[in-house]
Amino acid sequence: MANANTSKIRALSGGAVQPEPSTTSVVRAIDVGFGLVKASVRAGAGIAFINFPSMAIPSDASAVRSLGTRRRDTFDVPVNGANYEVGRDVGLAQAGGSFGRDVTDEFYRGAIYEALTKGALRYMAEAGDSVVDVLVLGLPVNQYNDAKRRDYLRSRYEGEVDIGDERKINVRRVIVQAQPMGGYAALGEHLEELNRVIIGTGGALPPLPSADGLDELSVLMIDPGEHTLDWLLIQQGTINPRASGAASDAGRHRVVRSVQESLAAHIGRPLGPAVMPRINEALRQRTPVKLAGVAHALERFEPEIMSVIEDSINRMVDGLRDAHEIVDLIVLVGGHPERYRDVLARRFPAIPVFIMPEPMSANVRGFQLIGEALAEG
Structure with a gap:
């Protein structure tokens, strides 16, 4: 099968996300952002998407932690001989300057990233998965473009992974994707909403009769993340690497x-x-x-907020190298895209600017689709 980044994603990833696929393979996805971790987990006979803060706090082994009216929804996971507390309620472990985050370009190699990934795997194990046949992970575009970084993630998370409390999960295959590619893979599920935006824009792009029409367009995927502003220019279903990139400290x-x-x-x-x-x-x-x-x-x-966002968009336009002239459609994913949409709509009034429904989980939903398609292939 062709690589999912250079083939027509629509052909690979049609279908709904929520039901488990017909394949017997267990497919799961994790999108570790600088702000939130998003992951797919087993939910009865289907799949649910969860999220928790991208914070990992050195574990508190004292008895004080157990005090309270309920147990907080966190786990202790091991990284390099130390334990880190991660999970939905990790904010309860935060105090003073203990921020528990890493927003550097080496994030993917650090203890925080590993703790968060293991935390997501722990949630999968708690939901009933001891084996994951295909695990899809995401990287910001600038990091994805470095093959050594993709190889590092594959080598680090394929095999038996210690997820704490004497529990392990077996990951048989890891696939690494550029984060905005997940949103593109899921775009065809929202054709009705997309066409409303296209009609409302009144530009040269007509409404799309089917999701297959997306593969004939030049689609600019933009992911304003916590630390980076990522963008992918996808032409006829294929990434244009020369016009794709990321701006650090622009999110x-x-x-x-x-x-x-x-x-x-x-x-x-x-x-x-x-x-x-x-x-x-x-x-x-x-x-x-x-x-x-x-x-x-x-x-x-x-x-001040809009000034920062406009500067970030200017950096992206510079990085596109005039390719914005050929863009048919702009699609935004991520947890806070509205202000970016407003700036882009003013900058390019004839290009439809579409925010993916449930934009925070758009990438991980697309990762799940890509993983299911590759597992079936």
């Missing part, structure tokens, strides 16, 4: 950092790294952020 982290600095100046005291998740969540929900018992509205910082 959510830069926006949050800008707001944190402005908020600190506004209230007159420094704010540490533990405040960043609160600001991040407040921006996602468009609600005030509560600090030291005071609610601070963030709307006043909208000009």
Whole structure:
């Protein structure tokens, strides 16, 4: 079978995500972002998609951790002889400057990434999987382009993986994808919503009669992640590597950092790294952020936010090398795409700009489709 990155993904990955595929292979997917980990897990006779924060805190072995009215939803997983706490409730383990994140370009090799991946595997094991036949992992575009990084992930996570508490999971095959490719693979599932955006734009692109029409287009996939802004130009189902890339420090982290600095100046005291998740969540929900018992509205910082996003889009357009002239459709994935859509729609008013439904999980849903197709092949 041809590589999934150079073949027509639509032909590989049609069908719904939720039911288990007819193949007997167990296919699972993990998308480790700088902000959230997304993963597919067994759910009865089907598949569910879960997420938890991309935070790994050195484990607290004291009895204090067990105090409370309920057990927090986390696991201790081993990395390089140390244990890290990861999972949905990991924020309860955070204190002071213990941010528990890694937003460097070497993220994929670090202890935080390994702990988060093992945490996702642990959730799979808790759901009933002791063996995963095909595991699809994602990398930001700039990291995916380095074959050594893809090889590292395959070698690190194929085989028997220790996921803590004397439990192991056997991963038979690892496939590595560029993160926005997942969103592209799932795009055909949302043709009705996409056509509404195409009609509303009023540009040269007519509504698509079927998902097969996507493979005749030049589609610009954009993933404004926590640390990087990734983009893939996909022409007739194939990645154009010369016009695809990523901009470091051009994602959510830069926006949050800008707001944190402005908020600190506004209230007159420094704010540490533990405040960043609160600001991040407040921006996602468009609600005030509560600090030291005071609610601070963030709307006043909208000009700073839009300035950061416009700069990131400018860096992407430069990286496209004039290929934006041939783009038929722009598709956004990721957990916070609305402001990016607004900037892109102003910049390219005749090109439809489509936000994938449930954009936060779009990549991992597509990874699941790709893995199922390759398993069946």
